[in-house]
Amino acid sequence: MFITMKKIRMGMVGGGQGAFIGAVHRIAAFLDGEIELVCGAFSSNPQRSIESGKALYLPEHRCYDSYQEMILCEEKLPEEMRMEFVVIVTPNHLHFPVAKMAIEHGFHVLSDKPATISLDEALRLKQLLEKHDQLYGLTQTYTGYPLIKQARHLIATGELGNIVKVVVEYSQGWLASKEDETSKQASWRLDEKQSGISCCMGDIGVHAANLAEYVSGLNMAELCADITSTVAGRTLDDDGTVLLKFSNGAKGVLLASQVALGDENNLKLRVYGDRKSVEWSQLESNTLWLKSNTEATQMIRAGVGDLCAAAKQAMRTPAGHPEGYLEAFANIYSNFAKQIRAKNAGEVCDNQLFDVPGIEQAVRGMAFIENVVQASASNEKWHPFSLKSDSNMGEE
Ligand SMILES: NC(=O)c1ccc[n+]([C@@H]2O[C@H](COP(=O)([O-])OP(=O)(O)OC[C@H]3O[C@@H](n4cnc5c(N)ncnc54)[C@H](O)[C@@H]3O)[C@@H](O)[C@H]2O)c1
Incomplete structure (x- = not known):
């Protein structure tokens, strides 16, 4: 019998007209034809939310005034119509309340x-996810690059030997001056109530931290941090340097800056083993360098040669036809769609199996931000990487 496969139905919170990353998410979600957008609450302003949804050709009754309305109304729709997962692309302070309500009402969550x-x-x-049967994914975008997966594979299979040093840098220049603070994206990122206790480390340092752990396969164990606000009047950091010690004793440096003039999205990673090293840069994302003291440096190119299965699966075009950021994003969506299909089929569906960053990475990311801010405020040199929160943990 021929069984018609259906697209996975997505509802979006945030990403209205004038927003940055919502449109990137939609492109990524649609790239493989696995996912469709069926509804959304795109703005805190109900009128703008409806207009944004209509501009995306959604039927008016599935453009909602608020995320609360969206979740409650979608829940009442027949199962084959209602959204299956919610993607959250709002400022940071809304990620938890939206995720919590979605999970409690039976929807999977993909959060930025x-x-x-x-x-x-x-x-x-x-805690909430332990009590509910919903899936949770986190769009740590850079894990989606094919050659990041290849670098991870080379390290996991011992090609580099024991890892001794990790250097990761993420520098941008878009918040370098007072005048840069007027955009919608800058204003909430510099407001503690919407952004959290850090701007630069919370916004891009967390990507660098995640990439270092994802590729090296190591966890951060201790850190020493120095974060700064370089522009007068700013209360949150726009630049910072963190020294790292990893679980195996390897040392590392993490550099994040939003005041590095002209630096675009300059994300770079170097991992050194006691046999070989790898080097990757987002600005040349289809090249990975494999180096040693004894052999000629090897330039590994996306699509050429015998790459690992995860890297091959993450590519859509033949070698030399450039792929990049949108496709890296789409790889997280594509894997999340497969994970949902596995769950629907009653199969094993954990995040690790599907290579989707999940709640463990979510907790480690938030721990990284808080540990860095606390370490930077202290005169002690090294601080254990703590997964405990100072605040009282409320029961869910
Ligand atoms: N993974 C990545 O590479 C990446 C890149 C950029 C941004 N982000 C993250 O994405 C999120 C959004 O960032 P952005 O730069 O797109 O911000 P943005 O300000 O451009 O967009 C935020 C959107 O959320 C909407 N919004 C605000 N309150 C809302 C509410 N109550 N209900 C519904 N919608 C609401 C706004 O109207 C806007 O449309 C942030 O958490 C940011 O850290 C991730």
Whole structure:
């Protein structure tokens, strides 16, 4: 018998007209034809939410005034119509309340980073997921690049030997001056109530931290941090440097800046083993360098040669036809769609199996931000990487 496969139905919170990342998410979600957008609450302003949904050709009755209305109305629709997962692309302070309500009403969640506004919220989210049967994914975008997966594979299979040093940098220049603070994106990122206790570390440091752990396969164990606000009048950091010690004793440096003039989205990673090293840069994302002291440096190119299965699966075009950021994002969507299909079929569906960053990465990301801010305020040199929140953890 021929069984018609259906697209997975997505509802979006945030991403209205004038927003940045919502449109990127929609492109990524649609790239493989696995997912369709069926509804949304796109703005805190009900009128703008409806207009944004109509501009995306959604029927008016599925463009909602608020995320609360969306979740309650979608829940009442027949199962084959209602959204299956909610993607959250709002400012940070809304990630937890939207995720919580969606999970409690039976919807899976794909959230943008940072997972929540505090470690306490991330731990509460973890507790909530332990009680409910919903899936949770986190769009740590850069894990989606094919050659990041290849670098991870080379390290996991011992090609580099024991890892001794990890250097990760994420620098941008778009918040370098007072004048840069007027955009919608800047104004909430610099407001603690909407952003959390950090701007730069919360916004991009968390990507760098995640990438270092994802590729090296190591967890951060201790850190020493120095964060700064370089522009007068700013209360949150726009630049910072963190020294790292990993679980195996390897050392590391993490550099994040939003005041590095001209630096675009300059994300770079170097991992050194005691045999070989790898080097990757987002600005040349289809090249991975494999180096040693004894052999000629190897330039590994996306699509050429015998790459690992995860890297091959993450590519859509033949070698040399550029792929990049949108496709890396789409790889998280594609894997999340497969994970939902596995769940619907009653099969094993954990995040690790499907290579989807999940609640463990969510908690580690929020812990990274809080540990860095606390370490930077202290005169002690090294601080254990703590997964405990100072706030009281409320029971969910
Ligand atoms: N993964 C990545 O690479 C990446 C890149 C950029 C941003 N982000 C994350 O995505 C999120 C959004 O960032 P952005 O730059 O797109 O911000 P933005 O300000 O451009 O967009 C936020 C959107 O959320 C909407 N919104 C606000 N309150 C809402 C509410 N109550 N209900 C519904 N919608 C509401 C706004 O109207 C706007 O449309 C942030 O958490 C950010 O950290 C991730």
